[in-house]
Amino acid sequence: MSEGCGWVQPMSAIHAEGLVKVFPSRSGEVRALDGVDLDVPAGTVLGLLGPNGAGKTTTVRILTTLLTPDAGTATVHGIDVARDPQAVRRSIGLSGQYAAVDEYLTGRENLLMIGRLYHLGGAAARQRAGELLEEFDLVDAADRPTKTYSGGMRRRLDLAGALVARPPIIFLDEPTTGLDPRSRLALWDVIEGLVRAGTTVLLTTQYLDEADKLADSIAVVDRGRVIARGTSDALKAQMGGERLVVTVDHGQVETGRAVLQGLADGAVEVEEHTRTLVAPVAGGSTALIDAVRAFDEAGVRVLDLGMRRPTLDDVFLQLTGHHAEPTDAADGPEAPATTGARGASR
Amino acid sequence: MSDLAQTVSDTGTITWRNITRLRRQPDSIVFGIIQSVMFVLLFAYVFGGAINVPGGGDYTQFLMGGIFVQTVAFTCATTCIAMADDLSRGVFDRFRSLPMSRSAVLAGRTFADLAFATVTTAAMALTGLLVGWRTDAPVLSVLxxxxxxxxxxxxxxWIGAVIGLSVRSVEVAQTAGLIWLFPLTFLSNAFVPLETMPEWLQPIAAWNPISAVVAAVRELFGNVPPGYVAPDYWPLQHPVLASVLWCLVILAVFVPMGVARYRRAAAR
Known part of the structure; x- marks a missing residue:
């Protein structure tokens, strides 16, 4: 039956319009979301990219029915999250940014419990748990309590938990935050496999390379708003190419900047106290060689010189003119919503 | 699946989860048993000689009803801590993203903790028998x-569950779940006869739900001395009826409050 209001594009797996969420805080209130619009076509991956506190988790919590928005509407799998949350829950899987696995249950028991709570039936839940353990390379550890698992294993089990009922739509909230590089790559493989199988994925991340690798399109979120969206190529084009990073000797910052400006594709950024200059450049390693030559000719003593790919911080600087908050200062607008509940476990 | 069948099935699953967790932490069960045994021994031997039971009864017979009630009441601190712990770990986020019954998480918690309370009660009953507690009531009455x-x-x-869902951390839950139980259990006839309290305190203690349950348990276990006349307060005159009513009132208030808190607390 088609409803009059809340028109949804036929191929949208996830659709949100004007989501607003306000949390009370000690100093008044915090607008965690300030009008977020999203559209994720079925079978595609949307990467929600932003620093801590940008509103990524709040968005996921609304779309997965854990929070109700103060304004705006959202449909998931064509179902209004406010009107029929239970039906939405039947179509989604959620894997959180800190693995919600039960540390005293074994890996198998964790998956069995989730299968039963999806009402798969005992035999089907057992079979599915076995399949997932196999798929996620957890067979050897399947019958050990998960408190003996490594961080990467827990994260895999948590992701497996989201897939128990083979939901058509998966939400991954910072699936690789805090993982070592190897576990991160392994998890990327798993997620890519899901996508090949046709699952729609909404994933949040603080890492540009992660969004770049996994997402068909990216929405950059800052302070509760989507400030840019597009494919990763489009965003990178907007961002400029690689960055040349130079550290110069005392008293040579200004000269260095003038030299570097001659080679740069955009504004040179200066960090005074570390005497480090950062400039977007085109041309890859040729730019590096040009820079060495130019600094040498100008008599600037270079202490350190290197190239790096644009980071989330560069994206933010480019789009907003301010830096992304450093990850260790997790005091963004989302903090009042989460520290109370989560702080205790740390 | 119908809503009711779903709630029953989900409650079973969550109860299983919580009992499995308990079984994998045997030290918590052992300490629960040690604590209840310790209370029986301490009260029986320390207060046993000092307190005169009205009607000329033996203090151990008088004590057991009180200590049973106190110990099962204290179990709710366990529930309180477990709720706060699950809340802090994001377990509830996962549960709430599943198409499962909303009340099953609390029902499964309370059923599992009831199983725990049953184990400690059995340990206390055995200890009581060793220190001379006897019952001559009919089997049905004891049951x-x-x-x-x-x-x-x-x-x-359920009171413990509501407190656990209301506090902000596990550390707070450890105190908040327990602290109110001390005045509640001591301001009752659990360890001393009501008659020995100051006049003004007696009505408060008499209307304390603990007192009604203690009096009812003593009556059902046949531990009321033959010559004893119950104080002239309705709950103590009709302790069994009063106890059942108290329990129903508590459930009627705290079950809906718990479910509402769960929805809201998990949505923080």
Whole structure:
């Protein structure tokens, strides 16, 4: 039956319009979301990219029915999250940014419990748990309590938990935050496999390379708003190419900047106290060689010189003119919503 | 699946989860048993000689009803901590993203803790028998006494669940779940006869739900001295009825409050 209001594009797996969420805080209130619009076509991956506190988790919590928005509407799998949350829950899987696995249950028991709570039936839940353990390379550890698992294993089990009922739509909230590089790559493989199988994925991340690798399109979120969206190529084009990073000797910052400006594709950024200059450049390693030559000719003593790919911080600087908050200062607008509940476990 | 069948199935699953967790932490069970045994021994031997039971009864017989009720009441601190712990770990986020019954998480918690309370009650009953507690009531009456203890324990576990969902951290839950139980259990006839309290305190203690349940358990276990006349307060004159009513009132208030808190607390 088609409803009059809340028109949804036929191929949208996830659709949100004007989501607003306000949390009370000690100093008044915090607008965690300030009008977020999203559209994720079925079978595609949307990467929600932003620093801590940008509103990524709040968005996921609304779309997965854990929070109700103060304004705006959202449909998931064509179902209004406010009107029929239970039906939405039947179509989604959620894997959180800190693995919600039960540390005293074994890996198998964790998956069995989730299968039963999806009402798969005992035999089907057992079979599915076995399949997932196999798929996620957890067979050897399947019958050990998960408190003996490594961080990467827990994260895999948590992701497996989201897939128990083979939901058509998966939400991954910072699936690789805090993982070592190897576990991160392994998890990327798993997620890519899901996508090949046709699952729609909404994933949040603080890492540009992660969004770049996994997402068909990216929405950059800052302070509760989507400030840019597009494919990763489009965003990178907007961002400029690689960055040349130079550290110069005392008293040579200004000269260095003038030299570097001659080679740069955009504004040179200066960090005074570390005497480090950062400039977007085109041309890859040729730019590096040009820079060495130019600094040498100008008599600037270079202490350190290197190239790096644009980071989330560069994206933010480019789009907003301010830096992304450093990850260790997790005091963004989302903090009042989460520290109370989560702080205790740390 | 119908809503009711789903709630029953989900409650079973969550109860299984919580009991499995308990079994994998045997030290918590052992300490629960040690604590209840310790209370029986301490009260029986320390207070035993000092307190005169009205009607000329033996203090151990008088004590057991009180200590049973106190110990099962204290179990609700376990529920309180477990709720706060699950909340802090994001487990509830996962549960709430599943198409499962909303009340099953609390029902499964309270059923599992009721099983725990049953184990400690059995340990206390055995210790009581060793220190001279005897019952000459009919078997059915004794069983009714244990059933009433279970109902009372279950009602109190919901209070623990509500507190656990209301506090901001596990550390706070450890205190908040326990602290109110001391005045509540000591301001009652659990360890001393009501008659020995100051006049003004007696009505407060008499209307304390703990007192009604203690009096009811003593009555059902046949531990009331033959010549004893119950104080002239309605709950103590009709302790079994009063206890059942108290439990129903507590459940009627705290079950809906718990479910509402769960929805809201998990949405923080």
């Amino acid at each position: 009714a006494g244990f059933a009433l203890l279970a109902l009372f324990a279950y009602a109190f576990l």
